[in-house]
Amino acid sequence: DTAVSQTPKYLVTQMGNDKSIKCEQNLGHDTMYWYKQDSKKFLKIMFSYNNKELIINETVPNRFSPKSPDKAHLNLHINSLELGDSAVYFCASSELDTQYFGPGTRLTVL
Amino acid sequence: GESVGLHLPTLSVQEGDNSIINCAYSNSASDYFIWYKQESGKGPQFIIDIRSNMDKRQGQRVTVLLNKTVKHLSLQIAATQPGDSAVYFCAGGSQGNLIFGKGTKLSVKP
Numbered sequence: 001d002t003a004v005s006q007t008p009k010y011l012v013t014q015m016g017n018d019k020s021i022k023c024e025q026n027l028g029h030d031t032m033y034w035y036k037q038d039s040k041k042f043l044k045i046m047f048s049y050n051n052k053e054l055i056i057n058e059t060v061p062n063r064f065s066p067k068s069p070d071k072a073h074l075n076l077h078i079n080s081l082e083l084g085d086s087a088v089y090f091c092a093s094s095e096l097d098t099q100y101f102g103p104g105t106r107l108t109v110l
Numbered sequence: 111g112e113s114v115g116l117h118l119p120t121l122s123v124q125e126g127d128n129s130i131i132n133c134a135y136s137n138s139a140s141d142y143f144i145w146y147k148q149e150s151g152k153g154p155q156f157i158i159d160i161r162s163n164m165d166k167r168q169g170q171r172v173t174v175l176l177n178k179t180v181k182h183l184s185l186q187i188a189a190t191q192p193g194d195s196a197v198y199f200c201a202g203g204s205q206g207n208l209i210f211g212k213g214t215k216l217s218v219k220p
Contacts, residue, residue: 004153040212041148043154043210045208048207050206056207092153094206096206097142097144098156098159099144099156099206099208101155102153103152103153104151104152
């Protein structure tokens with residue numbers, strides 16, 4: 001019944017590794033997002049996809065690459081992980097303006 | 111640049127009292143505003159939203175007020191309960207693009 005789900009919930013990895021976070025929504029929404037929340041709880045948008053097409057790409061290192069195989073999924077792949085990538089990453093989806101968030105993935109880079 | 115900010119980083123209230131959380135925004139083109147509640151370890155949860163053609167909207171125990179003249183938004187929680195303890199975010203924007211404020215941590219004293 002979960003509307004927006006993310007896996008994994010926790011991800012601990014070494015610097016330099018490549019990792020992916022998956023997101024799925026069963027709300028039938030056309031638009032999906034990735035946000036990064038830092039240690040001070042600040043939420044900043046990274047990417048937005050509408051019907052599998054990229055519509056927002058904020059200033060994010062190109063080590064981050066979103067992929068949307070279909071409109072219900074938006075995955076985030078991160079190459080060459082750095083210490084500063086440690087944060088909580090949230091996926092969200094929307095039909096119009098209201099965005100619904102997933103439970104988050106806490107990424108820790110050692 | 112565009113920003114959405116909160117006046118206070120923390121707010122402590124007595125159980126049963128009313129809480130008011132304030133927010134200011136800078137972009138007069140924003141036509142949609144939303145409040146989220148984020149509990150520890152969870153994703154932001156939708157509380158209430160309002161469009162710029164309204165100045166007040168009420169939900170269950172919550173009211174959002176919008177003053178476009180001074181670009182100010184507030185969330186009022188009636189009869190605050192311990193379960194209301196969380197970080198509250200305001201966000202504003204248009205066309206599906208939301209800018210989030212920094213968050214106010216609400217603590218409810220029994």
